[in-house]
Amino acid sequence: MPEDGQSALDREQAYVSMLYQQLDTMRAYASTRLSKVLLETGGTPQARSERESFSQMYAEDLAKYDAAENGLCFGRIDLDDLEERYIGRIGVLDEKNDFETLLLDWRAPLARPFYLATTAAPDGVTRRRHIRTRSRRVTSINDEYLDLDAAESAGRIDGGSVGTESALLAALNAARTGHMNDIVETIQGEQDAIIRSDHKSVLVVQGGPGTGKTAVALHRAAYLLYTYRQQLAKSGVLIIGPNATFLDYIGQVLPSLGETGVLLSTIGDLYPGVRASREDTIRGGELKGSLAMIDILRNAVRDRQELPETAVPLRFDSVTVLLDRRIVTRARGRARSSRRPHNLARPIFVSSIIDSLADQVVIALGENVVGGANLLSRDDIADIRDELRSDPEVMGAIGRLWPELSPQDVLIELLSSPTRLATAAPDLTDDDRASLLLGDEWSFSAADAPLLDELAELLGVDDAEEKERADRRWRAQIADAQGALDILTGSAPQDLEDEVDPEILMAYDLIDASQLAQRQSTGTRLTTAERAAGDRTWTYGHVIVDEAQELSELAWRMVMRRIPNRWITVVGDVAQTGDPAGTSSWQRILEPYVARRWKLAELTVNYRTPAEIMDVAEDVLAAIDPEATIPRSIRNSGAPPWVERVDEDDLEAAVRRHVAAETGPGISAVIAGHDLRARLAGLESDTVSVLTVRDVKGLEFDSVFIVDPQHILDESPRGMNDLYVALTRATQRLGVIHSQELPAVLERVHAVTR
Ligand SMILES: Nc1ncnc2c1ncn2[C@@H]1O[C@H](COP(=O)(O)OP(=O)(O)OP(=O)(O)O)[C@@H](O)[C@H]1O
Numbered sequence: 001m002p003e004d005g006q007s008a009l010d011r012e013q014a015y016v017s018m019l020y021q022q023l024d025t026m027r028a029y030a031s032t033r034l035s036k037v038l039l040e041t042g043g044t045p046q047a048r049s050e051r052e053s054f055s056q057m058y059a060e061d062l063a064k065y066d067a068a069e070n071g072l073c074f075g076r077i078d079l080d081d082l083e084e085r086y087i088g089r090i091g092v093l094d095e096k097n098d099f100e101t102l103l104l105d106w107r108a109p110l111a112r113p114f115y116l117a118t119t120a121a122p123d124g125v126t127r128r129r130h131i132r133t134r135s136r137r138v139t140s141i142n143d144e145y146l147d148l149d150a151a152e153s154a155g156r157i158d159g160g161s162v163g164t165e166s167a168l169l170a171a172l173n174a175a176r177t178g179h180m181n182d183i184v185e186t187i188q189g190e191q192d193a194i195i196r197s198d199h200k201s202v203l204v205v206q207g208g209p210g211t212g213k214t215a216v217a218l219h220r221a222a223y224l225l226y227t228y229r230q231q232l233a234k235s236g237v238l239i240i241g242p243n244a245t246f247l248d249y250i251g252q253v254l255p256s257l258g259e260t261g262v263l264l265s266t267i268g269d270l271y272p273g274v275r276a277s278r279e280d281t282i283r284g285g286e287l288k289g290s291l292a293m294i295d296i297l298r299n300a301v302r303d304r305q306e307l308p309e310t311a312v313p314l315r316f317d318s319v320t321v322l323l324d325r326r327i328v329t330r331a332r333g334r335a336r337s338s339r340r341p342h343n344l345a346r347p348i349f350v351s352s353i354i355d356s357l358a359d360q361v362v363i364a365l366g367e368n369v370v371g372g373a374n375l376l377s378r379d380d381i382a383d384i385r386d387e388l389r390s391d392p393e394v395m396g397a398i399g400r401l402w403p404e405l406s407p408q409d410v411l412i413e414l415l416s417s418p419t420r421l422a423t424a425a426p427d428l429t430d431d432d433r434a435s436l437l438l439g440d441e442w443s444f445s446a447a448d449a450p451l452l453d454e455l456a457e458l459l460g461v462d463d464a465e466e467k468e469r470a471d472r473r474w475r476a477q478i479a480d481a482q483g484a485l486d487i488l489t490g491s492a493p494q495d496l497e498d499e500v501d502p503e504i505l506m507a508y509d510l511i512d513a514s515q516l517a518q519r520q521s522t523g524t525r526l527t528t529a530e531r532a533a534g535d536r537t538w539t540y541g542h543v544i545v546d547e548a549q550e551l552s553e554l555a556w557r558m559v560m561r562r563i564p565n566r567w568i569t570v571v572g573d574v575a576q577t578g579d580p581a582g583t584s585s586w587q588r589i590l591e592p593y594v595a596r597r598w599k600l601a602e603l604t605v606n607y608r609t610p611a612e613i614m615d616v617a618e619d620v621l622a623a624i625d626p627e628a629t630i631p632r633s634i635r636n637s638g639a640p641p642w643v644e645r646v647d648e649d650d651l652e653a654a655v656r657r658h659v660a661a662e663t664g665p666g667i668s669a670v671i672a673g674h675d676l677r678a679r680l681a682g683l684e685s686d687t688v689s690v691l692t693v694r695d696v697k698g699l700e701f702d703s704v705f706i707v708d709p710q711h712i713l714d715e716s717p718r719g720m721n722d723l724y725v726a727l728t729r730a731t732q733r734l735g736v737i738h739s740q741e742l743p744a745v746l747e748r749v750h751a752v753t754r
Pocket residue numbers: 168171172180181182183186187188191207208209210211212213214215216573576607608697698699700728
């Protein structure tokens with residue numbers, strides 16, 4: 001007998017309530033265990049370290065349960081063998097009933113037909129049910145029948161109090177909040193294939209605006225962490241986004257999926273200890289991202305390996321030695337021919353100079369004292385070298401010729417000195433060099449981070465002393481652990497002392513001192529993401545680059561250093577490239593790293609922007625690339641884009657009027673060129689942002705107002721791409737307000753002037 005809407009709702013409510021009860025039980029268990037572990041004190045070092053890993057595990061479980069609270073269960077599939085599978089944010093098992101599955105984690109292979117089954121390829125699924133909940137209450141259900149028999153035997157496919165709007169359209173039409181939501185309930189087939197792709201090299205996800213590239217990238221991170229947990233928990237996953245606003249916008253998605261072990265960063269913040277706080281000029285940023293910078297930086301480092309203009313006399317003991325060009329040239333040649341990075345080649349330079357100076361001392365002593373030089377033993381000469389090495393004047397003079405350098409020092413000095421820059425970059429024009437110079441403000445821009453990273457490679461870190469200290473610390477830790485094990489063994493029952501019962505395991509049988517020391521030190525360590533963030537040489541298990549078209553060639557080198565296994569998901573749209581240093585071809589950018597061994601996956605449906613707006617955007621896309629195809633919009637909004645011309649003086653008032661007319665729920669953006677943005681900043685409020693195109697990359701708003709689009713075109717060599725990005729940010733409404741001529745590519749908006 002067909003199930004009516006109300007009884008279907010009641011039935012699902014009963015099931016969902018049972019799942020929440022299970023969730024409460026799981027939560028109570030984790031919380032009790034956590035408090036118990038936290039209350040315990042003392043015990044052996046091993047017990048302490050076990051407690052720490054348990055408390056971390058229970059805390060993570062609790063965070064996962066909290067994240068699953070909203071929309072715990074959102075779907076169900078019925079299979080033709082009458083099996084029913086409920087799909088949700090986490091897996092729930094029935095502990096009292098042979099660990100039977102009550103709820104499948106959306107990432108589990110058995111949950112996959114929920115996303116993939118279609119009427120053409122039902123994959124055994126007869127019905128897919130979307131279950132929508134608010135708090136713990138089931139508010140509606142929406143069924144799709146994948147085979148006709150099942151539809152007919154159900155009598156009514158949709159109707160009554162059962163959901164009347166598909167879950168996908170409901171999600172797409174919802175007012176925006178300024179934070180991205182997860183899409184686990186409505187992942188589409190072409191997206192699912194990418195999220196679960198088992199491709200182990202570079203996977204490029206190319207798709208037009210609004211096709212869900214970012215959503216897919218984030219869900220792929222969650223899927224990979226779930227599927228390859230062992231492998232990725234230690235090395236971590238890095239997600240790179242275009243700017244801090246964007247990272248804030250997507251920041252909640254992974255925690256809502258119960259995943260915390262991911263580092264989100266911009267390129268500008270990827271170099272540890274440096275925060276980008278300055279903006280380059282367009283030409284400056286473009287140059288900084290180009291491969292030409294590698295030679296310039298190499299020259300800048302070589303420029304710091306100096307020869308003295310005239311010989312430097314140095315007083316040592318009773319003699320004077322000369323640090324002359326010949327000695328320094330030879331030492332520099334030796335150090336350079338070692339092909340080591342600057343700081344690591346420095347000891348070779350220093351040794352060579354010390355040897356030459358020691359020779360001079362020996363000769364001078366021979367001249368001063370009868371038979372002096374011959375009287376010196378090998379040990380005496382070694383002492384002379386040691387003394388020269390500890391002489392501040394001598395070491396100061398050597399240090400000025402081949403100083404120990406940090407990437408920050410080299411970059412600041414290069415970009416603040418026209419002379420140094422001219423020496424390092426003789427091939428650049430005067431204008432280009434001027435575009436690189438810092439002026440009065442000595443701070444870093446986003447494009448400086450890859451330069452610092454490049455310099456860190458050219459300079460190397462002479463960490464021999466730090467390593468020696470770490471070694472000493474490690475040996476001390478092992479000695480402590482050994483002591484702890486000795487005490488444990490010493491406290492074994494007396495009657496076992498003489499004849500240890502081979503059946504009774506002693507501490508030594510279970511763990512040796514170095515393992516114990518390791519456990520103790522990992523117990524106090526930071527999370528994987530925190531450790532990775534502070535370590536320039538960290539290599540990740542997987543890297544996801546979003547808005548990847550914006551990365552410069554040097555930024556790619558920086559990313560690739562962090563992922564030697566090349567397991568990368570690259571997400572972007574070459575038609576949206578705004579940065580002049582960005583890319584218009586995936587092959588060109590990836591070739592040096594993986595040749596042609598990368599795979600392309602395409603997304604073709606636009607979930608964000610209504611068809612009316614995409615009609616306008618299509619003309620702009622054709623101007624960027626006549627061959628490109630625009631993604632198909634999944635819905636119409638019924639609100640055609642409009643345009644209004646006003647006098648220059650009325651511009652601000654007109655924008656204010658339109659913004660004020662937005663009274664419904666949701667958020668708006670006013671998008672303008674750089675200078676205009678500053679003029680319009682006063683319009684900002686909780687629901688209105690005034691932004692440049694660079695700032696709106698990857699974001700979306702219910703309503704978008706573009707002000708004087710000609711400004712946007714004029715402002716950058718990639719102005720047309722910027723306009724395309726601006727046009728495709730709206731989920732509902734688009735308006736253009738202008739005082740300058742309207743660009744010809746926007747004629748279609750003209751046609752619908754209101
Ligand atoms: N399967 C889906 N179910 C529900 N919403 C979806 C789905 N796919 C995408 N969306 C929504 O569509 C909007 C656009 O997605 P997203 O920002 O990931 O697109 P994008 O391709 O990265 O866009 P752009 O290149 O313009 O930045 C978001 O609001 C996202 O939540």
